[in-house]
Amino acid sequence: MEECPQHIRFVVAEARNFWPEFIAPDVSKLGECEFALISEMNSQLIVHHPYRTLSELQPELSLTSDEVALAWSVINDHYLTDLPLLYPPHVIAVMAIIVAVVFKPSQTSFHGTAAPLAGAMRDGGMNILAALGDKNGAGPPPRIQKLVSWLAESEVDIRAVIECTQELVSLYEIWENYSEKHCKELLGRMVKSKNLDK
Template sequence: MAANYWTSTQRKYWTFTPEKLTEVRDELEGQNAKVIEQHPYPDPRLMFIFLRDRLLQLAKRLQFRQQCVATALVYLHRYFLSTPMQNVNLYLLTATAFYLASKTEESPHHIRLVAAEARQAWPEFVPGDVSRLGEMEFCLISEMRSQLIVWHPYRSLIALKENQELKLSNDELGLAWSIINDSYMTDLPLTSPPHLIAIIAMFLAVVFLPTAKAAGTLRPISHDTLANPDSGPFSSLVGRQALLGSFSTVMGNLQMPNHPASQINQATNGKTRAPIDEPNSQPVDKEKTVAAIKESEKLQNIIKFLVESGIELEQMIEGTQEMISLYDIWEQYSEKSVKDAISRCLKSRGLDS
């Protein structure tokens, strides 16, 4: 195991530029064009929301630790770089990723227990034969070339909390924690180092916090989670519609003329499509929100940190936009439609037995 991320297999073999990632996926789609055309799946981000929920379903039954769920999601991302979703039983694969991640993160469950729980949760699609899960585990390990260690952004976020100049509150930390959890439904685990994902989550949390408080959607982070990142729940950012409205307002109006970080405004303002007029959204006081952020010493400290830290601002902008795009498309998510699409493909291709 590498002593740090920079010498890890994750950085050497499983971190791609967006262009390279697109190239790999285009090649895979070209090789499997017929089956993908015959059995189209929704947007990959919506698919990962569905798979995340299946992992949490097992995690709840087996008392899984948070980081195991994150590791399992990274395994799925890696596996789908060489195998189309339509070519595998996603329920069996999810259970296998869950089982393998439990061993990697040193909180193992017996294979029979995981197989039995998966069978009980999804009797239509998970075979009763335990050996099938073992075979899938071998396939998963092989596709990842036995490179199983995953570095996550959680400890980087805790390090940011300990930075006295940033002055992050527990509320902001809790919100950033949820944003990191949500990042596993995007390509960020394949394109960005863990510390950059943590910085993106911190930045979004500071911007989102005023509206999150007003909407009552904050989930405070416990002292136990701070001491042991694995102990916390794998929570998601909630109240996304109201938060997106706030973010769109702030980034569209906030002026930072003398900072390179002002590029963030330009990048997000031109691309973000926030559903601020949804009937269920809570109204956002735009003027008060913008004024509060402009006067925020904390945001100015973060801007200073970004400029002085030497991080790639362009990569941060792209990552920030990717998170915003996730929350935008999340409003279209329908578990039933995803489940039906998977069911049709599995039964049509004989992958459900």
Template sequence: MAANYWTSTQKQNWLFEPHEIEALRQEVQKQHTKVVEQFPLPDRRLIFIFIKERILQLAKHLQFRQQCVATALVYLHRYFLFNAVQNVNLYLLTATAFYLASKTEESPHHIRLVASEARQLWPEYVPSDPSRIGEMEFCLISEMHSQLIVWHPYRSLTALKENQSLALTNEELSLAWSIINDTFMTDLPMTCPPYLIAVTAIFLAVIFVPSKSSLDIKAQAPDIQNIADAARFTSLGGRTGVSNTLSQGMGNSGVSHNPATFGYSNQIIDRSSIKAKTLTAATSSEKMQNVIRFLVDSDIDIERMINATQEIISLYEIWEQFNDKNVKEALTRCIRGQHFES
């Protein structure tokens, strides 16, 4: 096991440029053209929103660490870099990813228990034989070349809460935690190092949360463990969560309350508008100025951070299109057409 992220297999083998990921996906589509065209699926981010909900369903009655969900999602991202979604029983794979992640994150469950819970939730798609999860686990480990340790942004967020120049409040930390949770529905865990995702989440949280006086900030004494326990794997996704957060956060900073301005509708995102209004908020906030100073002093890759910010905003835009029933029906057609039933 690597002692730090910089010497880890994640840094060495599972960090890609966006164009590299796109090339890998095009290669997978080329290899499986027939099945991809026969069973079209929604945007991959909608698929991962659906998967996240299934993992949380599975974990509901089991004791699990929050990072189990994040690690399972990373495993699935890696698996689908080299495999088409249409070529696998997604429900069985999801249960297997959670089972494997629970062991990696030192919160293990017996394979029979995981199989039983999955079978109760999805009886049409999960076999009663636990050995099928064992077989799928072998395939999943093989695709990842036994490189199972995942470094998450939560650790960086925990470290950054101690930074006196940032002086993050409980509200900002909680919002940043939820934003990090949402990044696992995007490619960011494979295109950005964990610390950069954490810093991007802090940046967005500081923008969205109303400014507070320095006295208020000092009085709050953030407790990251309490925040982690409360947040679990909550998200900002969906019209209510995103719009309310933006409205509350931007209300005191001179930025429009209209969610459509930020692309949380079917309209095209106006990037220049976002940039201009964000800059307005930044220049009027002492907290934001502190964050900007921190970014300059820490030599963060600003261009990559901007791209990460845009990807998060794009996720919230497409989240408006998410319909659990539609995604489920598309996957059901695929699974039944491929005869993956139990």
């Protein structure tokens, strides 16, 4: 892309370092993928992404730098799903803000191990539901009240935001149970059982 141009040989070499069993040394294959992508996009090479919306909403919602960093991580994670193909970027940005402000999983969950992430999101959601149902009138914290008020006044598709959030929680739940070592063992067994290693 224009923001980060890399020579095609360099991209193939780096990919082969990470995934030698999947990436062929043929540079032309990557070039074919590039043309297929441009064709699929009907040569419209302007791609909108959620980062700009996040930056625009930061002052309006008084997001802290930690919340912005967490939302940015959530946006990065959403690219591992099919969400960018299904929902507009502003919906993804709002979902990331909600995850960062409402659920507030710990930063180490995003940058270290992903294991406690889905659980932290579930716990955060349960705490908010408990605060909303509180008969003593304490209610949710003012930051969350401000976010809920903003969402109610905005024209953002709440249903789409909820679906995006559920998809992301599903991703984090999968990450909790993922073990690369176990996957390699299963693939090795499958290859041996089908006599594909010869």
